[in-house]
Amino acid sequence: MGKRVIIAGGGAAGLTAAVFAARQGAEVTVLEGMERPGKKLLLTGNGRCNLTNLDVALSGKYYGSGAAVARKLTEQFGASEVLSFFEELGLLTTEKNGYVYPYSLQSGAVLGALLSEIRRLRVKLKLGEKVESIQQEEERWKVKTASWCYTADALVLACGGKAVPSTGSDGSGYALARMLGHSVTVPRPALVPLECNGRMYERLSGVRCRAAVSLYRAISEKNKNEVQKEAVLLKKDIGELQWTKYGVSGIVIFQLSRFVSTASHPQQMYLEVDLLPDFEKAYLVAFLERRAALFSKERTVALLSGLLHEKLIPVLLKNAEIPEKLSCGEVDAVQIERLVVQAKKLRLSLAGTKSFDVCQVCAGGVDCREVSDKTLESKKWNNLFFAGELLDVDGPCGGYNLQWAWTSGYVAGMSAGKEKKEEKGTI
Numbered sequence: 480m481g482k483r484v485i486i487a488g489g490g491a492a493g494l495t496a497a498v499f500a501a502r503q504g505a506e507v508t509v510l511e512g513m514e515r516p517g518k519k520l521l522l523t524g525n526g527r528c529n530l531t532n533l534d535v536a537l538s539g540k541y542y543g544s545g546a547a548v549a550r551k552l553t554e555q556f557g558a559s560e561v562l563s564f565f566e567e568l569g570l571l572t573t574e575k576n577g578y579v580y581p582y583s584l585q586s587g588a589v590l591g592a593l594l595s596e597i598r599r600l601r602v603k604l605k606l607g608e609k610v611e612s613i614q615q616e617e618e619r620w621k622v623k624t625a626s627w628c629y630t631a632d633a634l635v636l637a638c639g640g641k642a643v644p645s646t647g648s649d650g651s652g653y654a655l656a657r658m659l660g661h662s663v664t665v666p667r668p669a670l671v672p673l674e675c676n677g678r679m680y681e682r683l684s685g686v687r688c689r690a691a692v693s694l695y696r697a698i699s700e701k702n703k704n705e706v707q708k709e710a711v712l713l714k715k716d717i718g719e720l721q722w723t724k725y726g727v728s729g730i731v732i733f734q735l736s737r738f739v740s741t742a743s744h745p746q747q748m749y750l751e752v753d754l755l756p757d758f759e760k761a762y763l764v765a766f767l768e769r770r771a772a773l774f775s776k777e778r779t780v781a782l783l784s785g786l787l788h789e790k791l792i793p794v795l796l797k798n799a800e801i802p803e804k805l806s807c808g809e810v811d812a813v814q815i816e817r818l819v820v821q822a823k824k825l826r827l828s829l830a831g832t833k834s835f836d837v838c839q840v841c842a843g844g845v846d847c848r849e850v851s852d853k854t855l856e857s858k859k860w861n862n863l864f865f866a867g868e869l870l871d872v873d874g875p876c877g878g879y880n881l882q883w884a885w886t887s888g889y890v891a892g893m894s895a896g897k898e899k900k901e902e903k904g905t906i
């Protein structure tokens with residue numbers, strides 16, 4: 480009989496771990512708390528599943544205590560290995576700007592490929608079996624659910640984080656890890672919309688536009704000193720910005736959001752939005768001066784109409800203190816300069832982030848200093864492994880988080896499935 484391996488969690492990381500442990504000859508059982516496996520995987524990429532990214536700098540894009548581990552392991556099992564793995568399972572892919580999707584653009588195709596391989600390898604998939612407690616007795620794991628106590632030689636915890644708990648990853652994996660004495664960095668929502676202070680958002684809700692967005696930490700008056708007089712730029716990104724009734728969302732915001740959720744005082748942060756990132760300030764000033772002369776008899780909204788979404792224009796005019804009822808001919812050079820500053824440096828005051836219910840990934844999780852950077856085995860327990868979002872690793876939008884699920888699933892599965900007599904510490 481092969482080595483018995485239990486995988487807790489039938490998501491992207493757990494199913495991948497199951498495949499590789501079984502390919503090592505292990506007898507594998509996946510315990511999944513929900514009635515169906517891979518619920519979150521089905522939601523990914525708006526149902527299209529952005530499964531990895533061809534970015535050459537992929538391995539350097541991770542955050543958390545596991546950033547270095549993720550760098551090292553994704554250099555071994557990165558995007559090209561993922562593509563080969565899925566091709567071997569019969570899944571063809573397509574790519575746009577480096578973002579990789581299944582050719583059918585259906586996340587179900589990715590889950591289907593994994594489940595076929597699980598069946599082919601005779602992995603037991605037990606559904607509705609939420610792991611409630613774990614203990615080790617005489618070097619064997621006793622894994623309890625509400626209805627059964629399973630035993631195994633090796634255990635992989637792949638229970639995910641707590642992003643969108645309705646998919647099954649409800650944070651119970653953190654409790655199991657703590658039960659075994661592991662430290663958990665407080666999870667926070669990352670890749671998440673941001674809430675802003677102010678009254679303009681209700682009016683702007685539904686507007687989408689291209690923008691460059693910078694996240695700053697303000698310098699409070701009492702901390703101002705000779706060296707640090709200006710706000711600190713923490714991160715900048717460019718892409719589609721979505722306005723909502725509570726603030727802002729969209730990929731450009733998601734890419735900045737982990738820095739807000741992990742900050743001790745997010746209220747001291749603000750966003751600066753460049754709504755016309757493709758034009759220099761001086762060009763826009765001259766352009767609007769020409770427009771003001773051309774449309775001298777028209778109301779001031781004519782200055783920006785056609786350039787920006789119509790709902791944004793009254794907001795910018797108000798901020799620039801230009802009455803809408805004035806005609807363009809009555810606007811002076813100082814007001815035009817102010818309007819351009821508003822369009823290029825629109826400041827949004829932050830209230831915080833939205834909740835776990837709407838985030839795509841968690842920052843925080845099992846402290847990676849307590850796991851081997853070669854095998855993802857616990858440094859506290861023999862034959863306990865971790866994989867996926869449960870670990871303190873998070874990446875930006877664009878396929879990086881699923882890449883981590885595949886990479887860590889591969890490493891943990893290979894390591895857990897290995898026979899005891901083989902040398903440990905390598906995969």
Ligand SMILES: Cc1cc2nc3c(=O)[nH]c(=O)nc-3n(C[C@H](O)[C@H](O)[C@H](O)COP(=O)(O)OP(=O)(O)OC[C@H]3O[C@@H](n4cnc5c(N)ncnc54)[C@H](O)[C@@H]3O)c2cc1C
Pocket residue numbers: 487488489490491492493510511512513516517518519520522523524525528529530531608609610611637638639640642643646647648649650651652838839840866867868869877878879880881882884
């Ligand atoms: C809306 C949305 C869109 C996303 N889009 C993308 C994308 O396009 N590209 C990308 O790279 N990333 C994307 N992500 C992130 C990505 O889905 C996750 O990082 C990834 O699924 C994590 O995989 P995992 O296996 O670690 O965890 P999960 O996928 O969360 O799987 C964990 C599994 O464990 C089960 N479980 C939990 N606790 C227990 C327990 N105690 N006992 C038994 N089972 C348990 C859960 O039910 C779940 O099935 C998206 C996330 C969301 C929410």
